[in-house]
Amino acid sequence: MITHMDRDKLFALLDAFAVELPSWGFADTGTRFGKFLQPAAASTIEEKIADAGTVHQYTGCCPRVAVHVLWDFSMGVDATATADLAAKHGIRIGAVNPNFFEDQVYKFGSVCNPDESVREHAHRHMMDSIAIAKAVKSDTISLWFADGTNYPGQDEIASRKGRMHGALRQWHDALAPGMKMLIEYKPFDPAFYHTDITDWGMAYVFAKDAGRKAKVLVDTGHHLPGQNIEHIVAFLIDEEMLGGFHFNDRKYADDDLTFGSIDPYAAFRTFCEIRNAAEAGKDVSGIAYMVDQSHNLKPKVEAMIQTVVMAQELYAKACLVDRGKLRDAQARTNTIDAEECLKSAFFTDVKALLAEWRKGKSLEADPLGAYRVSGYEARVAREREAVRAARGGTSSTSYA
Amino acid sequence: MITHMDRDKLFALLDAFAVELPSWGFADTGTRFGKFLQPAAASTIEEKIADAGTVHQYTGCCPRVAVHVLWDFSMGVDATATADLAAKHGIRIGAVNPNFFEDQVYKFGSVCNPDESVREHAHRHMMDSIAIAKAVKSDTISLWFADGTNYPGQDEIASRKGRMHGALRQWHDALAPGMKMLIEYKPFDPAFYHTDITDWGMAYVFAKDAGRKAKVLVDTGHHLPGQNIEHIVAFLIDEEMLGGFHFNDRKYADDDLTFGSIDPYAAFRTFCEIRNAAEAGKDVSGIAYMVDQSHNLKPKVEAMIQTVVMAQELYAKACLVDRGKLRDAQARTNTIDAEECLKSAFFTDVKALLAEWRKGKSLEADPLGAYRVSGYEARVAREREAVRAARGGTSSTSYA
Amino acid sequence: MITHMDRDKLFALLDAFAVELPSWGFADTGTRFGKFLQPAAASTIEEKIADAGTVHQYTGCCPRVAVHVLWDFSMGVDATATADLAAKHGIRIGAVNPNFFEDQVYKFGSVCNPDESVREHAHRHMMDSIAIAKAVKSDTISLWFADGTNYPGQDEIASRKGRMHGALRQWHDALAPGMKMLIEYKPFDPAFYHTDITDWGMAYVFAKDAGRKAKVLVDTGHHLPGQNIEHIVAFLIDEEMLGGFHFNDRKYADDDLTFGSIDPYAAFRTFCEIRNAAEAGKDVSGIAYMVDQSHNLKPKVEAMIQTVVMAQELYAKACLVDRGKLRDAQARTNTIDAEECLKSAFFTDVKALLAEWRKGKSLEADPLGAYRVSGYEARVAREREAVRAARGGTSSTSYA
């Protein structure tokens, strides 16, 4: 089946393919129409890290968990304790995500707010976030801004752009050596007229202007209908400006569905562009693969295992593309043959290969099945319900 | 300026143009990323009715307020008291909106849920809602279902369709004589793979099947990008199936922005189709004009006054279209002349005309200005904050 | 691999799965920016039928070719000759497609045109088309209207609706017994403000009104961004109103790309809904599977073989869905398990199964490879170029 690629090479590529989990993906979350609570949902950073560690335990490819400053860290608490906790669960802290949207002062924006005191507030939060990153030994600050306006005229777009530039330059220079700053874009939601960083082009310009430690973060759900995401990915890699991904899938807007659940071929094509670049000699080792999903219906840990397995499978399929054949078809401008190179790899059944790879790592062949057998969910549901009952409340940590 | 239409005729049309306000539009609301609280936001049905009455007081064209069963009525409380309260504020209760999405049992749907006990739960809520409608002397039940699925395969689409048919037929037959049942559609959100009533076509088929009291409700924000809403409106009127509107505006998805704030020409064209139908002898008197907006940034009452004034202005412009000239241009297939008939009416300044109409009703010429001068917002902010403080909480009623 | 389904059952389903080819898909075509001519492109109905017969020869599942009245039939020529020609090539004539958009008189529409003489012109063309259908023993008239407007006000939408109703009712009654009339919808292009039959809902209403011989035709490229096509398909089957498909794929608008080339999972899900309905006892035998693609870049016959093979593979995958398991997962509201039923079937490699099916039909295992070896394209290119040179022109038949 995979005659053109050495199994060892594929396994080496899989060894290097790590997916970072979001701490907030284990908490109860929902839509603006409400959230459906799960007994096993994590409420504390301890619970989230335990869940992330569990996913890593069954998949073997999720050594890091991204954290969200506002929800995961309390002022005055030593962040290094969180790093130790992660280590205890066999993982490390990944990207540190400041929060610039939930505080009431951010009603008209954070760094783009016309009110200087609000911008100052955001600045202090960023400085705290950098300090936390240092404490947990993370090298990545991941920035997403809800900044924007809902109505024409609400604020001056160009002035807001200037404020964004100012903040990002200043923050870039405050990073420790070796740290990087990822800048995410999004076309709309929660801003519905204009969003200050609305597309990859704006994220690119802001990052270029801020400095060499700034790169663009591509959230696969943050695009207008039809946008060709793999094209953006190829373009950014060529510009050496792709910092990483937030993986999820969508059919309409920022739907936060499981990666590959709606259009797996598109997800595969994104991996193909990365592999193309790698085969062409580009350094793609710095690209961060992070999940950003909030499941309202699926059990959290199960959904995360499903996501990671899907990502691995699609990545493996992309590795299996016969690039010699593909380049040959492209050189002959034979569209059908070129296309069939992709499709043939995409429809290759890689489940057995991945089972074998897992075996080599002393992992169970079927991560989801093994996890279900473990009884983890029922156990933590009991424990967490008890804790919540003792606290007299319901699950608390929210995300969007 | 308005040579082809008698001022008296325009004023008579304006007299008949009533806009229904949503009780939930006066409460604190937000996006899934959080809500920005307003001191003057209404928390109780009393406060919401007071706010709605205030909007009517300044605009003179909002004699009804739509209510939301789950948020506005408590079990065991006599609903007629709410009707009396409305009367005290110079308005009446309009459409009654059951809630089929917030309860935890609705995780996998309400009437389309595979679990019969959940469908039964929804049924009881509908029966309660009909009872409330009778008690408050409302003749309209307005139905919106969040039912749908997030993932391919999650449930069987055709079975869900059958369950929807069953519920709607049964409910239709449970309506009191003279009542009507409006069926709303929405392409997505909060369901992200399929929504059981996803477009006007499905709402139409369900309504036709349910019976003569069922009509389609068009929410102007519930369409895919590009969809021609006025075409749907004209089509439904011709089929005698248009029950009414939920007014709002949007740029991307269901953004819940102020009506006419993003694309006023499109809103105007919807009114044009209604006027076209009326001039062609269709009965459009039963079409309900209702606002469905949730303002996260704007002060609630101000935003509602702005909305209503915008709706009146756009409606007046649509009344002013010179239909004789238009029909003549259409008969000559002179696209430019036909288009200019619409544009000329659209760009006619109707502010003076509306000021005059208001004068005739003993209303202030500038509703928003007059409202601001009144000091209403500051006063209720103080009062409501005090009440909330006494209750020991923050504003509570939520909506999406 | 396919433990839950008997191989014989799958093969029987494949035996019954026939894909109808479009005669115009073998002619030179392009975009509004021009067309790239191919030496082997078919110019005459004889050449188109030869090409269609060739595709059937290699795939074994394309026994019919749809024809286009304006491009394929000359006035005064006996249409039965065309049927005989098809028989000679081992195929039959399928759907007959009248043309209501290319004549200069259709500038402002065909059946919706305000000018009665134009509507009369369209009527005569339809009567000719029915006569042709009878002559070629086709039982299907397939209707697509470019009717619509480009500008607000250009024509009265409701009047146009009335004209459409009138034409369709009259035409319906003019059909021979046993004939059916398929009504296609499209959101835009070439009309850019409103299209008279813009979505499935309108096609449904027009078809219902016309009579029992009228059904809805779903062209997979004729939807707004995000629209869930398989939902529409399931809905129409449940209403017994799905007449058939025009297969193609798209990323943006009506891109006319190869079926399954952009989003194969979506195409698979459409087949899943058909199989679901069939397993639930619905009669799906009357649904026509037709290709409607116009290839600007790919060699015509190769592209058609690729299309048909893709359709067969995706259909086979849909047949392989373990419906017992799926229904069980749905009953448990286990979204992940339900989803995995679909994905597991989708990623099943069916190439070997199809090769075996072909062997049973004395077909080559690899239709595209075998066709290429045959030298057909080079041969007809020489012949057709010679004919064109003799005629002193370039390839002529156009389509959009």
Add this chain to the structure above:
Amino acid sequence: MITHMDRDKLFALLDAFAVELPSWGFADTGTRFGKFLQPAAASTIEEKIADAGTVHQYTGCCPRVAVHVLWDFSMGVDATATADLAAKHGIRIGAVNPNFFEDQVYKFGSVCNPDESVREHAHRHMMDSIAIAKAVKSDTISLWFADGTNYPGQDEIASRKGRMHGALRQWHDALAPGMKMLIEYKPFDPAFYHTDITDWGMAYVFAKDAGRKAKVLVDTGHHLPGQNIEHIVAFLIDEEMLGGFHFNDRKYADDDLTFGSIDPYAAFRTFCEIRNAAEAGKDVSGIAYMVDQSHNLKPKVEAMIQTVVMAQELYAKACLVDRGKLRDAQARTNTIDAEECLKSAFFTDVKALLAEWRKGKSLEADPLGAYRVSGYEARVAREREAVRAARGGTSSTSYA
């Protein structure tokens, strides 16, 4: 009505507001479904220039006509004759548009084509275009590429990016001093999988890389659904990278409708951003306002006059925005007041002001009415039909 702005200031702004017409906008054009021929359509560059001159004669604000190298210039003909012809009609030659899509060699792209000889062909055409620009004393080359792919895998995206960079750098350096090169982007059509310059971000990166004479060209119809065009405009001005516009309007895709015909408020907001920038001290004098429309239904010259008048009116409305009031509202984060500043200007009736401005230029108050009275269309229709009859053909020049 316009108390905050001196009438002289407005008139000075209108004096400086010039709209460039496209030569191809006077020729017969259509959609891929065919074109509807007009007797008065221009076939030759002489006829196109006469039409453009006529539009300028009635509107007084269209002193330049953009030309299209392939359709307007014959090899071996002296281009200066064309410049002289324009002068005779009271106008000058504006942007020179090379054609990189119509030649059969461009099947797989022009400058991004994997075939070096095709790229060489494109290069020679560009050098010819620069020579023509010099000959006609134009300082602008306007570049639009149809380059892209239709299918995943068809060609390597990153390699194509490299080829585009190479061409643009080389061409930039071949420009005469004082010339500029505008780079247009488009999301799709005629390429349906990926387009090599798909959005403003890519045009920006290519332009930056090419050199200081390269700027971005914004075609208002070349965006994905929902994209906020005025945001892009504000962003590009701030980056000093906005070269100009192609004006048109659209509802769905690249519909090529009359500017302001579908969403006039959006067009107005684009002008607002330009005026905002100007008031903030940015130099916006170099921004080229060009029309790019192809009318299939409307009479060409009439449609162009309508377009230009609409552009003038919307621009005048944008000039009338009370920026002092707006900035004040923005500083108070009073969204409603800020919004009303825009709406108030938008709904100001400027027809009388423009009539007065025209009077000052010795122009007729109603350009379209005056043009119709002139009998120009009937006259040139007779003449051009006679010429075409003599040539034995139908109208010839095509565009997309």
